[in-house]
Amino acid sequence: MCPCCGQFHRLKKCWYAFPEQAPDGFVEREHLRMRSKEALLDSKLQEQVEKLKRKKDVSQSESIPEQCVWLLNCPAENFILPYSAKLIVRVK
Numbered sequence: 001m002c003p004c005c006g007q008f009h010r011l012k013k014c015w016y017a018f019p020e021q022a023p024d025g026f027v028e029r030e031h032l033r034m035r036s037k038e039a040l041l042d043s044k045l046q047e048q049v050e051k052l053k054r055k056k057d058v059s060q061s062e063s064i065p066e067q068c069v070w071l072l073n074c075p076a077e078n079f080i081l082p083y084s085a086k087l088i089v090r091v092k
Helices: 030-039 043-062
Strands: none
Touching: none
């Protein structure tokens, strides 16, 4: 159960704690917004949210940008390959 809004998901998936994750067109429910606003007054919950935000920021900075990933199909002349072979190249 989410400690922020009280719904059945983990804190890291909470759209009230992390509104940037909410899909376009998401409309907050008033009672859940009030519950989450009150819950976020708790310093322990604030620490958890900040920790998750920092963790997300680090993982995003380490990810390979889409324009730097090249998928190459390798010919199977002398060996057998699975359906498709992929090579990831990081461009600096």
